[in-house]
Amino acid sequence: MPVTLETPQTRDARRASRRWGARHLIAAGLGVAGIIALIALRATTAExxxxxxxxxxxxxxxxxxxxxxESLPFIVLGIALSILVQVWIPEAWLLRILPRNAWGRRAVISLFGMFLPVCECGNVPLARGLVRRGFTVPESMVFLLAAPILNPVTILTTHAAFGFDDGILVARLLGGFLIANLLGWLFSLxxxxxxxxxxxxxxxxRIEDGHRHGTxxxxxxxxxxxxxSILMPALVIGALVAGxxxxxxxRDVLVALGSDPLFSVLAMMALAFVxxxxxNVDAFFILPFxxxxLPGSIVAFLVFGPIIDIKMLALMRTTYSARTLLRVTLIVALLSAVLGLVVNYVV
Amino acid sequence: MWSSVQRWRGVALIGAVSAVALWLAASGQLVLYIHPRYIVFTVVMAAIALVLVVAAVASAASRRASGDDVPPSRRERALGLSAAAIAGAFVIGMLVLPPATLSTATAQQRQINATAADLETLDAASEADDKTVARFTVREWSGILRQTSDLAFFADKPVTDLVGFVAPDPDDPENVFYVSRFVITCCAVDAQPLGVPVHLPSWQDRYAVDSWVSVTGEFGANPSSSSAQPVVVLPDTVEAVEQPSEPYLF
Structure with missing residues (x-):
């Protein structure tokens, strides 16, 4: 990549160009006009x-x-929080609260979702932001996997849907935490x-290491x-495939398998994937089922779904290699299935 | 070409989708896609996105040539361009195709009444007074029908102005149709079709599949021999009505 060295002249030119001027106002006006045109087009074609x-x-x-x-507001929120973490929060803040020891670090990171309450699609931009901010790749995965489950909104909706019945809520939270940390540990090797x-x-x-420019x-x-530009095409394509x-x-192919301890777990994971x-809302979705x-299959749905599904794979592919995602999918699928079976046979 | 597609595709997509979301909200049609409780959140976030889109366009006026993009390989470039093209085409579709509800195609594919209703409906219904019964929607009736086929239960409980769209009963499409509604917990993706069977021989002559009707009548034993439903509505009147502004039940 071409490295541009900055001379005093180019720096002055850049500063001058950065000043807010008429050109910016015209460009902003064009942007507003474009948005109004889109809305007008939508309003006329609706007839x-x-x-x-x-x-x-x-x-x-x-x-x-x-x-x-449905995903749009969460993506915007995710991007906004990611910008907040990368640009507006001093670096020292985030790194200071983390324990030194690797297990402790990952455990704390898996609880980040408690104060960054985005659901899974908003997590991808945030996880990317964390990696840029110097978190290791396995740590970003721990966050990506745990935060959609261990966050206040998800906990509230799951509790609203199931209460403490059949240990579904507890199994979901513990399961999400354990799977995220186990996977983080595996990848840290x-x-x-x-x-x-x-x-x-x-x-x-690599490029961003060290220098940032601009206000x-x-x-x-x-x-x-x-x-x-990276997430939106992935979102649209993921949504198309899911639809x-x-x-x-x-649907009845999946539902027919519901009462078998093993197949119900697999069927629910397939449903979650599709x-x-x-x-934030999957608990309400699964409630009628x-x-x-069986409860174990509901837990498998609630643990596997937030981490792996078609839309998420499309979004995560912007960041992690296909091989990595294949491994993550296999490991998470295996662990959620085990968790579901344990709940089915033990609880 | 590559670098401007690469730079602007996301801004264009997020701008167009946010504009569509705001228009849907303004015209009261956001409920075709998501549960009403997300409307405010969606509108606020779409507005924030549009502000950032305008800021991005404005900042383009003084943008230096971007030096920090990694040159992509040919394959990456082709993949990126086609992804942008597919996404762009779909979003153009979102801009020009009229918004629509889900149809019977999805109702059939998801199997009407495949999910269990909660058990409280039956208890609540057996104690409900006439006024409450008259307000029962497809959701209440289908829940009751799943739990009992005891005709005595339905004796003093007529169906009044039950609104839904017409979906044929797969077992006896000639004589029985469902008055159906989709129930939504989050967004149209999780829509569950519910329906109340109505026995009306050669209904197809008068009512199109997917059209909306309002049914009044009594429950009775199903005269159809091939339908799997033991209890059906024997209608006094079936009226064609307009699609309600909130076609889904929440």
Whole structure:
């Protein structure tokens, strides 16, 4: 990559160009006009009546749109918190509260979700921010895996849906914590943790080491542009695939397996994988199934779903290599299945 | 070309999706996609996104040539461009296709009444007075029907103005249809179809599948021999109605 050396002249030129001027106002005006044009386009096309698509195609569009609309606010929140962590919070803050010892560090990191309450899709930009901020790759994974489960919103909704019945809430929280820490430990044994990342993201992190440029406002906008350009295509494609699979795979195939101790666990994990619903609300989603499915399978759904599903894999692929994700998926699937079976047979 | 697609695709996508979300909220159609409790959160976050989009466009006026992007390999570039193209095409679809509810295709695929209702409905219903019974929606009736087929239970409980869309009973599509609604806990993705069977021979001549109807009548034993439903509504009147502004039940 070309390294631009800064001379006094270029620095002056850059500073001059950074000053807020008429050009910026015009550009901002164009941006506003563009947004108004989009809304106007949407308002006029809405009158055109039904599009005449076949039902299945129309439902695919409705389902995918609903995944995107549902995830959008969480993605924005995630990007905003990620900007906060990277640009506005002094580096020392985050690193100071962490214990020195590796297990302790990971344990504390897995509780970060308690005060950064984003669900799984918002976690990806945040985890990327943590890696840029000098956290190790396994530590970023611990956060990514634990935070969607160990966060106040998820705990509240799970409690609202299940109370303390059948140990579902406790198993979900403990299970999420243990799986995240175990996985973090496994990956910390990796000799070259940087190779777990995609080449692109690893390179970005190397470049950012050391120098940052621009004012904080500029960094904020830059980060927003970069994070959205990486996450939004992944989100849309993940939503399309999730919507497509839902219009094709009949639901009753999964439901038929509900009362077998082993198959119910596997079926619920398959459902969690396909449905890609947010961890903040998945408890409500699964509640109607609770009377046909065994508690262990509900726990497997609630632990596996927030960590691994179609939409999440698309989003995580922006950061981690395909091989890493395959390993993560296998390990998490195995551990959630074990957890589900333990609950089914023991509780 | 690559670098501007790379830089602007996210801003364009997030701007367009946020604009669509705000318009849906303004026109009261956000409930076609998500549960009402997320509307405020979604609107606030979409507004924040749009402010950042405008800031990003404004800052482009003084942007120095970006020196810190890693040059991608050919494969990465092709992958990135096609991902951006697919995502762009879909978001254009979100901008121009009229918003729609889920149809019977999904109701069939998810199997009407596949999930269990909670057991409290039956107890509550057996004690409910006439006024409450008259307000029962597809959700209450389908929950009751799953738990009992005792005709005595339904004796003094008529169905009044039960609104839903028409979905054929897969076992006896000629004579029986479901008055159906989707129930949503979070967003349209988790929609569960619920339905109350209605016995009305050759209903297809008068009501299209997916059209909305309002049914009044009494419950009775199912005259159909092939339908799996023991108890159905024997309708006094079936009226075609407009789709309600909140087509889903929450």
């Amino acid at each position: 055109s009546g039904p599009a005449g698509l076949p039902d299945a195609a129309q439902d695919l569009i409705t389902l995918s749109t609903s995944v995107i609309i 990796h000799p070259e943790p940087e190779s777990l990342l995609t080449g692109r993201f690893a390179a970005e992190c 904080r406002a500029e960094q904020t906008v830059d980060l927003f542009v970069r994070e959205s 497509g699979i839902q219009t094709v795979v009949p 449905i890609s619903v947010c961890s 609770a009377s046909t499915f």
